[in-house]
Amino acid sequence: MLFPETAWTRVLQGRGGDEGATARALEDLCRQYWPAIYSYVRALGLAKEEAEDAAQDFVSEFMLGDPLQRADPERGRLRSYIKQSVRHFLAKRHRDDSRQKRGGGQSPVPLEDAERFDAPAIAAPPDETYDREWAWTVMERAMASLRESYASRGKGAVFDLIKPALAGGDSLKPYAAIGLSAGVSEAQIKLEVHRARRRLGDSLRREVAATVAVETDVEAELRYLLTVLTHE
Numbered sequence: 001m002l003f004p005e006t007a008w009t010r011v012l013q014g015r016g017g018d019e020g021a022t023a024r025a026l027e028d029l030c031r032q033y034w035p036a037i038y039s040y041v042r043a044l045g046l047a048k049e050e051a052e053d054a055a056q057d058f059v060s061e062f063m064l065g066d067p068l069q070r071a072d073p074e075r076g077r078l079r080s081y082i083k084q085s086v087r088h089f090l091a092k093r094h095r096d097d098s099r100q101k102r103g104g105g106q107s108p109v110p111l112e113d114a115e116r117f118d119a120p121a122i123a124a125p126p127d128e129t130y131d132r133e134w135a136w137t138v139m140e141r142a143m144a145s146l147r148e149s150y151a152s153r154g155k156g157a158v159f160d161l162i163k164p165a166l167a168g169g170d171s172l173k174p175y176a177a178i179g180l181s182a183g184v185s186e187a188q189i190k191l192e193v194h195r196a197r198r199r200l201g202d203s204l205r206r207e208v209a210a211t212v213a214v215e216t217d218v219e220a221e222l223r224y225l226l227t228v229l230t231h232e
Contacts, residue, residue: 040130078211135225142203
């Protein structure tokens, strides 16, 4: 697998480089992993509106601050780095509870998105909540990428039919019924599912590679995230 130049690797490589490109890379990362950031803040005990403010303020500070000097390329897992950064931010926020709230300008992430990822503050231990949302974000991005590849070959409808069989276990529908819907044989559906599962694995590896700084971390991070998803 070719290790891609991703938003995270661009951030790490951007020390002393193009500040505009680095800022755009940071913004991309924050938008992509907003669900994990917001859910983590909620799980740490903040009420919904306070969590929205805190998450938005964190994203603003993370993008406008100087996170690059603290990032360690040898241990550069984006998941861990952002989690630690959120904790540091909230600790600082708590120490200075008289600080003026920011956010008078445009929010980096639309607040209406918070509704989709909202959960009770005590639903699960904070670290579990964060890692689960992170893992789902990675999986959803991998699925979306895979569907795009099917759609580009005129097979988007086939992908939609076999998608339930990809994340784990067999499809709720028998392969013969899926084949009938798609106008192909049961054997062809079995082959499509086999190929799609392999391609999903490749897609997941690419997404995980976008969140680590060194290629050797990809497999360990992928195994961990799959464990999180299978132990919900």
